[in-house]
Amino acid sequence: xSARTEERAASPDDxxxxxxAFLNILEDFxxxxxxxxxxxxxxLNILEDFxxxxxxxxxxxxxALNILDDFAGEKALLEATQxxxxNILDDFxxEKGKVEITNTDxxxxxxxxxxxxxxxxxxxxxxxxxxxxLEQFAYVASHDLQEPLRMVSSYMxxxxxxxxxxxxxxxxxxxxxxxDGAMRMQALIAGLLEYSRVxxxxxxxxxxxxDAMRLALRNLRQxxxxxxxxxxxxxxxxxxxxxxxxxxVFQNLVSNxxxxxxxxxxxxxxxxxIETDEGWQFSVADNGIGIDPRFRDRVFVIFQRLHTRDEYGxxxxxxxxxKRVIERFGGRMxxxxxxxxxxxxxxxxxxxx
Amino acid sequence: MTSPxxxxxxxxxxxxxxxxxxxxxxxxxxxxxxxxxRAHTFTTVxxxxxxxxxxxxxxxxxxxxxxxxxxxxxPKMDGRxxxxxxxxxxxxxxxxxxxxxxxxxxxxxxxxxxLHANCFMTKPTDVRELFEMFDRFTEFWFDTATVTFRAxxxxxxx
Numbered sequence: 001x002s003a004r005t006e007e008r009a010a011s012p013d014d015x016x017x018x019x020x021a022f023l024n025i026l027e028d029f030x031x032x033x034x035x036x037x038x039x040x041x042x043x044l045n046i047l048e049d050f051x052x053x054x055x056x057x058x059x060x061x062x063x064a065l066n067i068l069d070d071f072a073g074e075k076a077l078l079e080a081t082q083x084x085x086x087n088i089l090d091d092f093x094x095e096k097g098k099v100e101i102t103n104t105d106x107x108x109x110x111x112x113x114x115x116x117x118x119x120x121x122x123x124x125x126x127x128x129x130x131x132x133x134l135e136q137f138a139y140v141a142s143h144d145l146q147e148p149l150r151m152v153s154s155y156m157x158x159x160x161x162x163x164x165x166x167x168x169x170x171x172x173x174x175x176x177x178x179x180d181g182a183m184r185m186q187a188l189i190a191g192l193l194e195y196s197r198v199x200x201x202x203x204x205x206x207x208x209x210x211d212a213m214r215l216a217l218r219n220l221r222q223x224x225x226x227x228x229x230x231x232x233x234x235x236x237x238x239x240x241x242x243x244x245x246x247x248x249v250f251q252n253l254v255s256n257x258x259x260x261x262x263x264x265x266x267x268x269x270x271x272x273x274i275e276t277d278e279g280w281q282f283s284v285a286d287n288g289i290g291i292d293p294r295f296r297d298r299v300f301v302i303f304q305r306l307h308t309r310d311e312y313g314x315x316x317x318x319x320x321x322x323k324r325v326i327e328r329f330g331g332r333m334x335x336x337x338x339x340x341x342x343x344x345x346x347x348x349x350x351x352x353x
Numbered sequence: 354m355t356s357p358x359x360x361x362x363x364x365x366x367x368x369x370x371x372x373x374x375x376x377x378x379x380x381x382x383x384x385x386x387x388x389x390x391r392a393h394t395f396t397t398v399x400x401x402x403x404x405x406x407x408x409x410x411x412x413x414x415x416x417x418x419x420x421x422x423x424x425x426x427x428p429k430m431d432g433r434x435x436x437x438x439x440x441x442x443x444x445x446x447x448x449x450x451x452x453x454x455x456x457x458x459x460x461x462x463x464x465x466x467x468l469h470a471n472c473f474m475t476k477p478t479d480v481r482e483l484f485e486m487f488d489r490f491t492e493f494w495f496d497t498a499t500v501t502f503r504a505x506x507x508x509x510x511x
Contacts, residue, residue, distance in 0.1 A: 139458055146455040147426070150478050151377045157480040158384075186478050193458065 131199050138196030142189045149189070153182035184315075191317030195302060198245065198324045207243040209236035209282070209349075213271060215243075216250035220258070227258050233271035237280050239349040241329040249325050250284075252318040253345050257286035259314070262341065279331070279351040285344040296335045322347070367495050369395045370418040372404040372435065373453070374427045381480070382422065382453070385487035391495050401430025405438050412444035420494060423470075425454045425461060433468060440469040449494065 156179045160172065167175075213236055217224065224231065231254065239246075254269055261267040265287060272283040291299060298304050302320035326333045326347045333347040369386075373379050379397055386393060396418065398404045404423075411417050421439065425432035432452065439445045451472040452465040465473050474490070477483050 139460075143426075143456045143458060143461075146478075147375065147378075150455055150476060151375070153478045154381055154480040154483070155377065161480075183478070197459070 135196045135199050138192045142193035142196070145185075145189050149182055149185050153179060153186070156182065187315050188317075191315045191321075192302075195317055195321055195324065198321055198328060204240055204242055204329065206238055207241055207246065208238050209241075209246060209273065209280075212241075212243050212246040213250045215247040216254060219247075219251055220254055223255060223258050227261060227267050229258050229261075229267040229269060231269045231271070234273045236271070236273050236282075237275070239280055239329075240351075241349055242325075245325045245328070249322045249347070252322050253284040256318060257284065257288055257343075260286075260288040260343075262287070262289055276348070279349050281346060281348050283344055283346050285342060287342040290341050291335060291343045299335070300333065366392045366394055367419040369393060369420045369422060370404070370407065371395055371397045371422045372399075372401070372427060372432070373397065373422070373424045374399045375424070378424070378476070381476075381483060382487075385484050386491070388484045389488045389491045391491045393491070393495070400428045401432065401435045403429070404435055405430065408439065408445055408448075409442070412442075417445060417448055419448070421448055421450045422453050423450055425452060425456065425465070433464060436465065436468045436470055451490070451494075 156175050159167075160175045160179070164172065213233060217231060223229070250271070254271075257269045258267045268287045270283075270285045272285070274281050299319050300323040302317060304320070305314060305316040322345075323333045326349070330350045331348040333345065336344050336346060371379065371382055373382065379399075383395070383397075386395070396407065398407055404427075408417065408421075423432050423435060427435075432454070436450060436452070439448065439450055446469075449471040450469075451474060452470045453474050453476060454461065455476050456462075462473050472490075474486060477486060
């Protein structure tokens with residue numbers, strides 16, 4: 001607009017100028033009117049736009065409200081979750097308490113077991129050392145007792161052999177007694193050595209009890225034949241033990257059954273085997289003179305004899321050796337009463353040792 | 354180089370070193386040897402240390418016994434030690450050593466053979482058995498065995 005004012009000042013013709021100016025004004029006015037109309041239109045447009053904005057704003061507000069609504073839902077959810085978590089934590093605390101109790105129990109049990117194990121280890125060590133001492137004692141005894149004994153018996157023998165012409169019957173009898181004593185002492189020492197051997201002889205392995213029995217019966221063939229003994233047996237299993245030692249157990253038991261027979265009838269011996277929870281239970285039953293119930297435990301004690309030498313010979317080693325062998329296999333040995341005459345020895349051999 | 358220590362033959366009378374402390378046993382052994390009727394000479398010593406001295410001095414002088422009879426339970430030096438020394442000494446290791454003891458214990462037998470004993474004999478309680486045992490012993494070692502005894506330089510010990 002300022003540019004047009006300058007144009008007018010530069011015009012020479014005033015009338016024309018006024019008309020032109022008037023026209024210009026009108027023109028300007030028209031222009032202004034147009035402009036105004038445009039402005040109005042623009043304002044209207046703006047207003048229209050504003051309405052739209054408003055709508056939009058309303059929408060936004062609505063959306064915001066929705067969002068807030070949603071948020072409230074979220075909040076509720078969140079609160080619920082939080083609550084749930086707290087519950088879980090509470091539960092966890094309770095569980096933790098329980099776990100702690102269990103842990104305490106476990107710890108106590110472990111402690112108890114450790115204590116028991118320690119006691120067991122100590123006992124095993126004590127037992128092993130007492131076994132070792134027994135073996136050492138038996139070894140020394142059988143070794144060192146043998147020598148003076150041999151002197152007694154050897155020179156008694158030389159006396160009786162070489163001087164029989166120059167000594168009387170009484171002296172000969174004394175020499176015989178001394179010799180007999182020396183020989184018996186010798187047998188006892190040999191037995192002691194045998195007994196001490198059980199502790200250290202042979203490894204434990206899986207063996208056929210039938211083989212052990214057959215070997216025992218082979219060794220006893222002469223006694224079996226002479227006494228016309230009848231030996232029967234169940235099928236025998238495989239067990240964990242030592243074949244040589246088990247064979248010795250069978251041999252001692254069957255040998256006893258034959259030895260302690262009644263004069264009236266030929267010995268009958270049955271070797272049985274039944275499977276039990278712990279392993280196998282063996283039995284050796286005979287029809288012999290039996291054992292007085294009062295002495296049933298004593299027969300297993302080393303050197304314990306129930307009869308005079310005149311009735312039945314022996315050193316009292318056999319059953320002690322049997323018991324020691326079975327105990328070494330981890331089993332037990334005992335005698336039970338049987339209905340008829342005779343005795344029945346039982347022993348077990350556990351499945352695992 | 355080999356040099357025969359003892360010439361096996363009718364002209365050679367075997368010499369035994371008897372290492373035994375118990376006089377009763379020495380008498381029994383000598384009695385038993387006499388009973389065999391086989392010619393022999395002997396030296397007796399009563400403890401382990403003297404035994405080693407006698408053996409080593411003998412070897413230095415060019416003489417060693419043909420046999421050693423050794424009791425395990427002897428004073429001053431145990432029979433097992435004596436056995437170890439004999440079998441570990443190149444001048445002595447060729448001498449056959451018979452362990453002669455009252456022990457029947459397995460561990461003594463095993464140990465003796467581990468220490469290179471050549472024979473293990475348990476002295477029997479029955480004196481007649483003892484005489485019989487010495488008869489068998491001399492029958493084999495004096496009459497039957499054809500081992501050529503050689504100087505120690507050739508005798509390697511495992």
